[in-house]
Amino acid sequence: MGRASRAGGQCRVSCCADGDGACHLGPTLCCCQQEQEAGPSLASASLAYKTAEYLRERGRYEEAKPLYLQALTQREQLLDVTHPEIARTLSPLAILSLTLGHYEHAQACYQRALQIYEQHPLEAHQREIARLLTNLGTLSLTLGKYAQAEGFYQRALALQEQ
Numbered sequence: 648m649g650r651a652s653r654a655g656g657q658c659r660v661s662c663c664a665d666g667d668g669a670c671h672l673g674p675t676l677c678c679c680q681q682e683q684e685a686g687p688s689l690a691s692a693s694l695a696y697k698t699a700e701y702l703r704e705r706g707r708y709e710e711a712k713p714l715y716l717q718a719l720t721q722r723e724q725l726l727d728v729t730h731p732e733i734a735r736t737l738s739p740l741a742i743l744s745l746t747l748g749h750y751e752h753a754q755a756c757y758q759r760a761l762q763i764y765e766q767h768p769l770e771a772h773q774r775e776i777a778r779l780l781t782n783l784g785t786l787s788l789t790l791g792k793y794a795q796a797e798g799f800y801q802r803a804l805a806l807q808e809q
Contacts, residue, residue: 692721696736703743712747715740731772734763738779750790757783777806 699714719736726732741756761779764772784799 687721687724689722689725692718692725692736695721699743700739703739703746708743708747712740712743715743729763729766731763731767734760734775737763738775741782745786750786754783754786757786773806773809777803780806 695714696718699711699718702708702711702714715736719733719740722730722733722736737756737760741753741760744750744753744756757779761776761783764776764779780799780803784796784803787793787796787799
């Protein structure tokens with residue numbers, strides 16, 4: 648990937664990640680950096696999150712991770728630690744961690760997101776809770792924790808049958 652830097656308040660971008668001569672992310676990454684330097688804001692967290700999603704969807708996992716962490720940190724600073732927006736940030740971070748083989752971190756992210764959603768028992772969150780339980784079950788299977796996986800799957804199934 649190329650570089651994004653700031654000189655005199657202006658973004659200077661030099662990148663051609665895909666070799667086609669077009670820069671697709673340099674200005675966005677520069678803006679993420681500028682927003683972070685300006686201090687935490689929900690707009691900055693949202694920009695970092697959306698950029699991380701873009702990168703993750705394109706297989707650029709190592710570039711996405713610090714942006715997810717930036718979004719999470721900023722949201723934690725600005726919102727209550729049990730705010731559902733934090734859970735929404737933790738879920739894709741867990742998926743990314745799984746992809747990178749960081750199973751313990753993925754499990755911690757899934758568990759924390761689950762705890763947050765369970766503290767806000769809205770009907771709209773039931774589907775997300777079921778998805779997190781299913782993901783925790785799959786992760787438990789991967790780690791050879793079959794009884795634990797079964798428990799997660801049973802809880803997810805019970806929610807989906809409601």
